[in-house]
Amino acid sequence: MAADLSSIIIGAVSGQTLPAVWNMIPEGVKNRCGQGFDRLTGKFTHRWDREDKKENADVDDSIKREDHKSEAQKHVLELLVPDIAKKISADPDSMERVIIDVMGDAYRKQQNKDAVAEKASKDISEKYTNSSDTNEALDEDWLNFFLSYAEKATSEYARQLWGRIFSGEIRHPGRFSISTLRLLSEIDQKTAQHFVKISSFLMGDAIYFPKEYKSKNFSDLLKLENAGLINGISAPLVSVFSDESAEFGQLMDEEFIILVKTNKKNITELRINAIFLTDVGRELIKIIDKT
Numbered sequence: 001m002a003a004d005l006s007s008i009i010i011g012a013v014s015g016q017t018l019p020a021v022w023n024m025i026p027e028g029v030k031n032r033c034g035q036g037f038d039r040l041t042g043k044f045t046h047r048w049d050r051e052d053k054k055e056n057a058d059v060d061d062s063i064k065r066e067d068h069k070s071e072a073q074k075h076v077l078e079l080l081v082p083d084i085a086k087k088i089s090a091d092p093d094s095m096e097r098v099i100i101d102v103m104g105d106a107y108r109k110q111q112n113k114d115a116v117a118e119k120a121s122k123d124i125s126e127k128y129t130n131s132s133d134t135n136e137a138l139d140e141d142w143l144n145f146f147l148s149y150a151e152k153a154t155s156e157y158a159r160q161l162w163g164r165i166f167s168g169e170i171r172h173p174g175r176f177s178i179s180t181l182r183l184l185s186e187i188d189q190k191t192a193q194h195f196v197k198i199s200s201f202l203m204g205d206a207i208y209f210p211k212e213y214k215s216k217n218f219s220d221l222l223k224l225e226n227a228g229l230i231n232g233i234s235a236p237l238v239s240v241f242s243d244e245s246a247e248f249g250q251l252m253d254e255e256f257i258i259l260v261k262t263n264k265k266n267i268t269e270l271r272i273n274a275i276f277l278t279d280v281g282r283e284l285i286k287i288i289d290k291t
Helices: 002-014 020-024 027-041 044-056 061-066 069-073 082-088 092-127 140-150 156-171 178-185 189-201 211-216 218-226 279-285
Strands: 237-242 248-252 257-261 269-277
Touching (some): 027 140, 027 156, 140 156, 156 178, 156 189, 189 218, 189 279, 211 218, 269 279
Antiparallel strands (some): 237 269, 248 257
16 A cells, blocks of 8 residues: 555656545645645646646636646746846857756756655655644745755665655654754765664664674764764763662663663662764654664
8 A cells, every 4th residue: 555655646746646545645744745745846736736626627717727837937938037148148158058057957956856755755655654643834944945955865865865854744744953954964875874773772862782882883983973963982971770679770662671780789870881862863763764
């Protein structure tokens, strides 16, 4: 079913007919899909509105007129930067190079945004049941920042990253802050892969592993700290557990409990070296698929 829903969302973005199963998606998610994908691709809500009109009435004159909009769009360039156009009108060669450069750049950016939209649609189709019960719209300022990063996503890694972030924000509006977007845009693929690797050690907001691992991977861990994802590498931190049960301490997670045995008796406070996620690290961990 997830694959079918993914095809439906992608089809909507591509301008295909929306089937009844589209109604399986929660209303708030669907509304944010319309708002967000329209900004990414310029196609989604246009097609959605057309489908709604066709459901309730025959194709009327307004829809027929919309079908002719593409003809008018051909003349959009005539309205772009008219003042600049006047200044270089005396140099046809320069004018041609400017138009080719501007349109080529716009085309590449749109290709990147379309690719991010496709990644997001697939992620939403797999996780739409994990969504907030809210009809809150996406923040327009957040969208402006997000689009500026999505249009630069030329690699598969970047498109996957921004697609998952967009999916998470659509399903849970407010999940990713603007400052997080900025920091994530500066993280390279190798750093992100190492963060995914150490996330398997995560318990709550802290990471525990032997000193040998920290020594062996110190350089990579320091990069994660410098990237703003973790704390506790350059300046060691500890996690404190208070326990009146003599020589055992407990580390508890959603899926398991670890008992820590000390070599001291009647201990009331257990201190263990730990690495902690930053706010950005906690937000990034939400888009990592646990296997």
